[in-house]
Amino acid sequence: MRYGEQSGELKHIRADDPDGQARWSFSSQQATLRRLDKAYAAFFTRVRQGRTPGFPRFKGKGWFDTVIWPKDGDGCRWNSQPEHPTAAYVRLQGIGHVRVHRHRRVLGTVKTISVKREGSRWFMVLSCDDVPAGPLPATGAVAGVDMGVASLLTTSDGVHVDNPRHLAASADRLAAARRDLARKKRGSKRRRKAVARVAALHAKVCRQRLDGAHKAALAFVRAYDVIVHEDLRVASMTRSASGTIEAPGRNVAQKAGLNRSILDAGWGVFLTILSHKAESAGRELITVDPRNTSRTCARCGHCAAENRVSQADFRCTACGHAAHADVNAATNILRAGLALRDAAQAA
Structure with missing residues (x-):
C-alpha cells in the first residue's frame, strides 16, 4: 500500500471517528503517512540493490517521538497569541495554546512546525524560509x-x-543504569522509570x-x-x-x-x-x-x-x-x- 491509498483510508477513518481521529490535524496525520511511505520505499530500494534490507521497525507510542505539521496555519499556528510580547505561544489543533520557551529569536517565515519528545522533555522545531544570512567580515585566512x-x-x-x-565519560553511569534496567520487570512502573x-x-x-x-x-x-x-x-x-x-x-x-x-x-x-x-x-x-x-x-x-x-x-x-x-x-x-x-x- 502506497501513500495515496492510506491517505484515502484516513479520510474515511476520520469521518467515522469525529471525536477521536478527527480531533487532530489531517495534514499532520498525512505527514506521518508520508514518513511511513518513505521508510518502505527506502526498504524496497535496498532490496533491489542487494544491500541489507533492514525491514522498517514498528513504532508504538513509546518509540514514535516526533509529530510534524507541514505548514504553519494548517492545524498549527506559531506565535498564536501576539498580545503577549514577552512569551511565545503555539496553537496545536486538538491541544490548544502551548507556551514555548524560546532560546533565540525566530528569523524568517515559519514554514513547518515539529514537536519532538526526548524523555520527559518536549521541544519544538521550526523550519523557516527567507532567513537572512549573517555574513562575517573577511579574514583572508x-x-x-x-x-x-x-x-x-x-x-x-x-x-x-x-x-x-x-x-566515555558517562560510560560508568550508563552501564549502571542499563544493569538496573535489565533487572526490572517488563511493563512495570519501575521499568518505565529505569528507561527514563x-x-x-x-x-x-x-x-x-x-x-x-x-x-x-x-x-x-x-x-x-x-x-x-x-x-x-x-x-x-x-x-x-x-x-x-x-x-x-x-x-x-x-x-x-x-x-x-x-x-x-x-x-x-x-x-x-x-x-x-x-x-x-x-x-x-x-x-x-x-x-x-x-x-x-x-x-x-x-x-x-x-x-x-x-x-x-x-x-x-x-x-x-x-x-x-x-x-x-x-x-x-x-x-x-x-x-x-x-x-x-x-x-
Missing part, C-alpha cells in the same frame, strides 16, 4: 581540517581541538556533543574564509566488522572500539553544523577525497604507509620531513582543496 579521535580536529596551522569523549534514566543520560551526552560542535564550528567560521575538510563517509567507516557465520570478520573487538570512538567524537554532527554556519556566514567550504592524506608527505609528496611512524608522528622516508601526523594530513587536505578550487575557477 584558509585552513585544512583533519578529523581524528585522539584530537577531534587539527588544522593545517597547528591548532588542535581536544576530543571531549562525552560518551537511561534516556536522560543519553540525552545529556547528545546535548554536550551538540554544544561542543556548535562552539567549535562557530570558532572556525569566524577565523577562516576558506575551510577544507575530508569527505568522510561516517556510516561506512563505522560499519561492523563481525562478518557472517561463513566468513567471520577479524579484529572485531578492536573495530568495535574504534567505531565507538568515532561515533563518540561526532564527526558527522560537527561537519553538518559547520556546513550550515559556513553558508550563513558566507564562508567557502570545500570537501576533498580523504585517501592517502595521512600517508603523503606535505613537503615532497612521497606517499607510503611507512611514513606514519605512530598515531602522532610523521616522518617521510624519502626526504626526512618530520611533523605532527595530523598537521601533515591537514596540510595535504588544504592543498588538495585549494587545487580543486583553482581548477573550478579556471574552468
Whole structure:
C-alpha cells in the first residue's frame, strides 16, 4: 500500500471517528503517512540493490517521538497569541495554546512546525524560509581540517581541538543504569522509570556533543574564509566488522572500539553544523577525497604507509620531513582543496 491509498483510508477513518481521529490535524496525520511511505520505499530500494534490507521497525507510542505539521496555519499556528510580547505561544489543533520557551529569536517565515519528545522533555522545531544570512567580515585566512579521535580536529596551522569523549565519560553511569534496567520487570512502573534514566543520560551526552560542535564550528567560521575538510563517509567507516557465520570478520573487538570512538567524537554532527554556519556566514567550504592524506608527505609528496611512524608522528622516508601526523594530513587536505578550487575557477 502506497501513500495515496492510506491517505484515502484516513479520510474515511476520520469521518467515522469525529471525536477521536478527527480531533487532530489531517495534514499532520498525512505527514506521518508520508514518513511511513518513505521508510518502505527506502526498504524496497535496498532490496533491489542487494544491500541489507533492514525491514522498517514498528513504532508504538513509546518509540514514535516526533509529530510534524507541514505548514504553519494548517492545524498549527506559531506565535498564536501576539498580545503577549514577552512569551511565545503555539496553537496545536486538538491541544490548544502551548507556551514555548524560546532560546533565540525566530528569523524568517515559519514554514513547518515539529514537536519532538526526548524523555520527559518536549521541544519544538521550526523550519523557516527567507532567513537572512549573517555574513562575517573577511579574514583572508584558509585552513585544512583533519578529523581524528585522539584530537577531534587539527588544522593545517597547528591548532588542535581536544576530543571531549562525552560518551566515555558517562560510560560508568550508563552501564549502571542499563544493569538496573535489565533487572526490572517488563511493563512495570519501575521499568518505565529505569528507561527514563537511561534516556536522560543519553540525552545529556547528545546535548554536550551538540554544544561542543556548535562552539567549535562557530570558532572556525569566524577565523577562516576558506575551510577544507575530508569527505568522510561516517556510516561506512563505522560499519561492523563481525562478518557472517561463513566468513567471520577479524579484529572485531578492536573495530568495535574504534567505531565507538568515532561515533563518540561526532564527526558527522560537527561537519553538518559547520556546513550550515559556513553558508550563513558566507564562508567557502570545500570537501576533498580523504585517501592517502595521512600517508603523503606535505613537503615532497612521497606517499607510503611507512611514513606514519605512530598515531602522532610523521616522518617521510624519502626526504626526512618530520611533523605532527595530523598537521601533515591537514596540510595535504588544504592543498588538495585549494587545487580543486583553482581548477573550478579556471574552468
